[in-house]
Structures are given as structure tokens and as C-alpha cells.
Amino acid sequence: MQGYNVLMIYNKDMDRLLMCKRLKNPYKGLSNLVGGKIDIGEAGLEAAYRELFEETNISKENITLHHLMDFKYYVQRCYVEVYVGKLKCDVVVSGDENDLYWSDLNQDFFDMTLFAGEGNIGHMIEQVKMSKYFLTDEILAQQ
Template sequence: MQGYNVIMIYSRSLDKLLMCKRLNHPYKGLSNLVGGKIEVGETGFEAAYRELFEETSISNEDIMLHHLMDFTYYLNHCYVEVYVGRLKRDVIVSGDEHPLFWSDLSEDFFDMSLFAGEGNIGHMIEQVNMCKHRIFSDVVLNENSR
């Protein structure tokens, strides 16, 4: 079974999500999260940080990723690991694979005419919202110390 990852990168202020515009199939022309294949011998976290750096130039010094959930597609013989993180500082993102952009979180991520993944991106964002206080506890702590 082939493993893949998708990586949800939130801006420092938690008001934007890093997306890419797909240039090829599947989902050509749709907005998607960054990610890729998990190579043989890699852990999920190693693959997520590698793909993140390859596709965006964001390093493990810029962000701490959390393993949010997995999707297993038995009939397609693959699974997808979902990682999420918030930038520690402002960074310039750059990549050669797909054009990158910051999407406002007010978008309808369940709109399959705009976003890849059959509504999964919307579902993942809702899951992050449900446990945001645990994932981004550094934000809560910083806000409470003011």
C-alpha cells in the first residue's frame, strides 16, 4: 500500500492556509494542499518535512508539524497521512511543482469545483478547528500572557 501525505500550513496569525494550484491530474486546475509520497524507509514525519521543504522551502525550523489524521483508501491501495502546523515566523514560500498561494479561511473548502479532495480539505479544516487549542497551544499561551 502506497503512502502519501498532505500538509496543512497555517500562517503565523492563523488566518490563512497555504495552498497550491494543481497543474496536472488528478485535480488539474483545482486548489490543493501541499504534500507527496512517503518513500520507502521514511517515517511519516520525515516524509512530511521533506515534502514541505521540497514544495515550499519551509524548513523544520520554521514550523512544528502535528499528525492530525489518516485516510485509508483500500480499493486504491493507498493511505494519506495529514499533518498540520502553524508558521513560527513569516517566511517566503517558493516551489517549482505547483504555484503556491495563501488562501483565506473564509473560503468554502467543501466546494469541489474549486478545491481538490472531494471535500476532504473542508473536513480537515473542521477537525483542526475542533482541536485548535491543543494543536496551536503556543498561540493560546502567548495570547494569555499579554
């Protein structure tokens, strides 16, 4: 079963979410979260930090990722690990896999004509809203 990760990267004020415009299929032309494949034998969190750096140039020193949830797709024989984090400081993002941009949170992330993932991005954002206090500086300082 192939593993993938999806990374929900919020700016330090938690009012913007890092998105990419897909340049190839699946979801070509749609907005998506960054992420990628988990290599065989690679730990999920290790893969998340690796993909984050490869796709955005954001390093482990700039953010703490938290494992939020997983999706398992039996028919497609794959699973997706979802990680969320809040940047510790402003960071210039860069990458050449997809076009990166910061989205405000006043979007209909369930709109499948604009966003990849069959509504999952909207679902994940709602889960973060319900658990937002986990990402505050006070909680992170206690870890």
C-alpha cells in the same frame, strides 16, 4: 500500499492556509494542500518535513508539524497521513511543482469545483478548528 502525506500549513496568525493550484492531474486546475509521496522505509513525519521543504522551501526550523489524522483507501491501495502546523514566523514560500498561494479561511473548502480531495480539505479544516488550541504557542512551548 502506497503512502502519501497532506500538509496543512497555517500562517503564524492562523488566519491563512497555504494552498497550491494544481498544474497537473489528478485535480489539474483545482486548489489543493501541499504534500507528496512517502518513500518506502521513510517515517511519515520525516517524509512530511521533506515534502514541505521540497514544495515550499519551508524548513523544519520554521514550523512544528503535528499528525492530525489518516485516511486509508483500500480499493485504491493507498493511505494519506495528514499533518498540520503553524508557522513560527513569516516565511517566503517558493516552489515550482505547483503555484503556491495563501488562502483566507472564508472559503467553501467543500466545493469540489474549486478544491481537490472530494471535500476532505473542508473536513480537515473543520477538524483543525475543533482542535485549534493544540496549535497555540502555549501548547507548543510545553512539548
